[in-house]
Amino acid sequence: MSKKQAINYWLFQAKPHELKLREALQAEAINTFSVRTHKKKIKEGDKVILWQTGKLSGCYALCTVASDVGNWPVTEKELNFYEEKPEAEERVKISVDYNLWNKPVTSDILPKSNSFARFFGGLPGTNYKAEESQFKEIVDIIRQQDLVNEPSASYLNSSIPFHPLNQILYGPPGTGKTFYTINYALSIIENRPLEELALEDRAQLKRRYDEYADEGLIHFVTFHQAFSYEDFVEGIKPHTEEKKVVYEINDGIFKHICMYARRNMVESMMMHMPQTEIEIEFNHLYKAFLKYIKSDEFDAFITTTKKKIMLHRTVRGGNISVRRENSFLVYTVLKSRLKKLYQEFPLDRPVQDIDKEINAIVKGANPTILWAAFSELKKFEQQYVAQILNTEEQELTVNDEQIQAFDLNQLSELGLNHARRFVLIIDEINRGNIASIFGDTITLIEDDKREGAKESLGLLLPYSKTWFAVPRNLYIVGTMNTADRSIETMDIALRRRFTFREMPPNPEIIKTQAEKPIAAGVDLGKMLEAINRRIEILLDKEYRIGHSYFMDIESLEDIQRIFNNKIIPLLQEYFFGDYGKIGLVLGKDFIKEKKTSTKDVFADFDHEYANELAEKKAYSIANVYKLEAASFIRIYDKNFLGEN
DSSP states (O other), rough: OOOOOOOOEEEEOOTTBBBBBHHHTTTTOOOOOEEOOOOEEEEEEEEEEEESSTTOOEEEEEEEEEESBOOOOOOHHHHHTBOOOOOOOOOEEEEEEEEESOOEGGGGOOOOOOGGGGTTSSSSEEEEEOOOOHHHHHHHHHHHHHHTSSSOOOOOOOOOOOOEEEEEEESSSSHHHHHHHHHHHHHHHHHHHHHHHHHOOOOHHHHHHHHHHTTSEEEEOOOTTTHHHHHHHHEEEEEEETTEEEEEEEOOOOHHHHHHHHHHHHHHHHHSSSSSOOOOOHHHHHHHHHHHHSSOOOOEOOOTSSSSEEEEEEEEEEEEEEEETTTTOOEEEEEHHHHHHHOOOTTTTTOOOOHHHHHHSSSSSSSHHHHHHHHHHHHHHHHHHHHHHTTTTTTTOOOHHHHHOOGGGOOHHHHHHSSSEEEEEEEEEGGSSSHHHHHHGGGGGGGGGTTSSTTTHHHHHHHHOOOOOOOEEEEEEEEEETTTOGGSSSSSSTTTEEEEOOOOOOHHHHHHHSOOSSETEEHHHHHHHHHHHHHHHSSSSGOOOGGGGGOOOSSSHHHHHHHOOOOOOOOOOOOOHHHHHHHHHHTTTTEEEEEOOTOSSOSSSTTTTTTHHHHOOOEOOGGGGGOOOHHHHTTTOTTTOOOO
């Protein structure tokens, strides 16, 4: 019995200016497809992700290879959808398993999972190796969204769940701000709508959230009054070594996640961009170049006439002292001149007259020697990039210094779209001293100041003296309790850099999602509405009470416990112990007037308002655990006649 062959998975790509793929699939006219690489590996029974490149890029069909590679002709039906008759080339027959012409799985809704970290959709070329996990995840999307059975409406590109890079969820206590940061983090990372995530089981959401956190994609921090720049960005921390106190620079959580996100961005760029498009930051390249020319690997700079120029030494500022072979006359090659050549003179451009062309870019230099040094720098650059890319093994082996070498200001949208998204959650963001915690990095989080943006900025960190910028694949989600500090009094520097999303109390959630919307006869939604309506009149809407307090209530004992431990203490804080106003909110069942004798209550002292003060009413809070359900019902129905 012959051994069953393993199934291979492939990505076949169609260019819209060559083949009208969508129209061809709609007419069920796709029977063959051209193959230009991996011809000996593609075989009958393999699976194919059929992809269209361009603006409306996406998976338009999943197919099965129906033949080995051969000289299969393009059918007459297929020819109708080609812009020009295709050249004679080897092809395979394919059968379409999932026809997605009407609603393709577009690139913007592909899962941001590890499976698609090495997905080559959109890169130049006709066919690439794909992975089984990629194929199966697309199948899962098709089944979940029932794309095959969608009505035949005109196609529009799928909407992208939009999240600003910096946002704050704000609202009164108990509205689920911290609770929903899990949904927001998953929506950002997985590129899925919040409405869709809300339909999933909470345990599944929390499981995936924990997995992303373990992977380093999500970091969580809570601001407080003692939180500082040294905790958030970087600082000097003491520790003991051999009974001696040693001080070292430690990265804070913000710097850590920024560096991690940047690393992922660089790896994505290296993987999905042609090598010729990769940009190297000159200072990092030059630093490595100086190490190289001082090492045993380096022999000499070579002129265009094959003469040797020997290194004399490197001097302060990165300048190089050199001399001709068999000569003691020293020349200085300035770093600034090499940088100018690097920026303005591609080495692969034909050189007719070195003296003339060099002098047109930099004045006062020795063209022969400068060109020899520049040529060596450009040759070293190729080795430097190859070392980072490690193309032979297709593995990314980069250290932090090499990560810093890449210039993300030249990053294309292709590289950005393939990079993983990172989320920093800052709970209680308004409780910390924002100016002190962020310091000068507050400017760098703005959309247009992010690394790779048009107005990108970076700065030199004070302790480590390293260059720091905030990458575009880092999202910041903060939470803010409006009862703790009003938005109007918040640091203006923070307010203008964040998008604010209000999360008000929502009694409707109690009605639809609470364990028991009506517990012990008490309508929890109506009770919350009545309490908040009165608080808003007496104070402000920012001091209302959230619905989350009433989500897990099942009995009268639960109601009593929540009021005793949460609601009444919150009202005491809001009204600074003014029990009369608390009585206006909850009613006379909760606030009792103290029956005390007012005669001779004060000491023997003449005071003009002594009589009026003696008449002042004093109140106490009733024992909530002795109240019946009727007392809670009367909060929203004052005429309820049930017994107390």
